[in-house]
C-alpha cells in the first residue's frame with residue numbers, strides 16, 4: 081500500500097504504527113448548515129480509504145469530529161434566537177442522515193467539540209506551561225514563532241513573520257500567517273464555559289488536536305481533510321499537538337482536492353451550489369451521486385456537471401442490471417467454466433493493485449467494467465452455467481465492498497408456482513414441445529413476468 085503524503089510531498093509506502101491496524105482522523109462537519117457536495121466529495125473519498133484498508137485486511141479505527149461550537153454556529157443560532165445546542169443538533173442529525181444516504185460507513189467515534197472542553201483546556205494548559213501560548217485580554221494565543229517547524233506541512237514562508245501579530249477568527253488564508261486563538265474569552269451574548277483558564281470557548285483548531293489525541297493517541301497513522309484544511313487548520317493542529325507532546329503528531333497526511341461545478345467554484349450567489357438534498361429532490365439516485373463523487377482521483381479537481389451525473393447514473397445502472405440478470409437467469413446445468421474464475425481473479429487483482437497505488441479509483445472502476453464486459457461476453461455465448469454463478473456474484477461483491485453501489489434490496493422473488501412453470505417450460509423446450517412452452521410464456525406474461533431466452537438460460541423480468 082502506498083499513497084501521497086502531503087507532508088513529504090511524495091508517494092510513500094504505508095507503514096502503520098501497529099501491524100495490521102490503521103488509526104485515522106478525518107476532519108468532520110461544522111454543523112451550521114446542510115453539508116454540500118464539495119464536503120461529500122471528501123467524506124466519500126475518506127469512506128473509500130476506510131473500505132480499502134478493510135478490504136486489504138486492516139483493522140480500522142476512524143475518528144471524525146463534529147464541530148458544534150465555532151464562529152458560524154454561534155452567529156447562526158443567535159440570529160434565530162435559539163440555543164447553540166438546539167441549532168447544532170438539527171444539522172448534526174441531517175449530517176448523519178446524509179452520510180447514510182450516500183452509504184458512507186460510520187466512523188468508530190464521532191466526538192463533539194462541546195463534550196471535550198476539558199481535554200482542550202488541559203492541552204492549552206500544557207502549551208501555556210511550555211511557553212507556546214500566551215494570554216491577551218481577548219484570548220489565549222499560540223505563539224507560532226516558538227514552534228520551529230511551523231509551515232512544514234503547508235510550505236508557507238514564515239521568514240518575514242511579524243512576531244506577536246494575532247488573528248482571532250478561525251478561518252484565514254496564507255496572507256495572514258499569524259498567532260492564532262486557542263481559547264476565546266467570554267464575549268457578550270456568546271455561549272461560554274467556566275474553566276481553569278478562564279470563561280470562554282475554544283478555537284476551532286484546538287478541538288481537532290485534543291479529540292484526535294484522546295481517541296487515537298499522541299501519534300497516529302493518518303490524518304485526512306480537504307486541501308482547504310492544510311493551512312491554517314492542519315498546520316495549527318501540528319503546532320498544538322507537537323508543541324504539547326514533543327512527539328510526532330501524524331505520520332501521513334492525505335488531502336482531497338476541490339470540487340467545482342461546471343468549471344466554476346461553487347457558490348450560493350452563482351446559483352451552482354448543491355447540497356445532497358438538492359440533487360435527490362431533482363430525482364438523482366444516491367448511488368449515482370456516490371459513484372460520481374468517488375470516480376475522480378482525490379488529487380484531481382472534480383468538475384461536477386449534470387451530464388457527468390447522468391453518465392454516473394448510466395454506469396450504476398449497468399452494474400445494477402448485470403447483478404439483476406445474474407439473479408434472474410435460470411442458468412443451464414453444466415460443468416464449471418474455468419474462464420469465469422480466470423476473469424474474476426484477474427479483474428479483482430487489478431482492482432486491488434489500483435487501490436494500493438495511491439487509491440487509483442479510475443483503474444479500480446475500469447476493472448469492474450472490464451469484469452462485467454467479459455462475463456457478459458461469456459454469457460452471450462452460452463458459456464455460463466449454474467455452477468459459475470456464485471463465483472461471479474462473489475467477484476461482484478468484492479468490488480462492491482469498496483464501491484457500495486449495488487441495490488440493498490433486489491426484487492427478485494417470484495412465487496414458487498411461477499418458478500416451477502419456468503422450469504416446466506425449459507423441459508418442454510428440450511422435448512421440442514413448443515406449443516406447451518409458448519402457452520407457459522403467455523400465461524406468465526399475464527401474471528406480469530416476461531421471459532427472455534438467452535444462450536445461458538432463460539431470464540425473467542417483472543413488468544409493472
Ligand SMILES: [Zn+2]
Pocket residue numbers: 106107108288313
Ligand atoms: Zn479538523
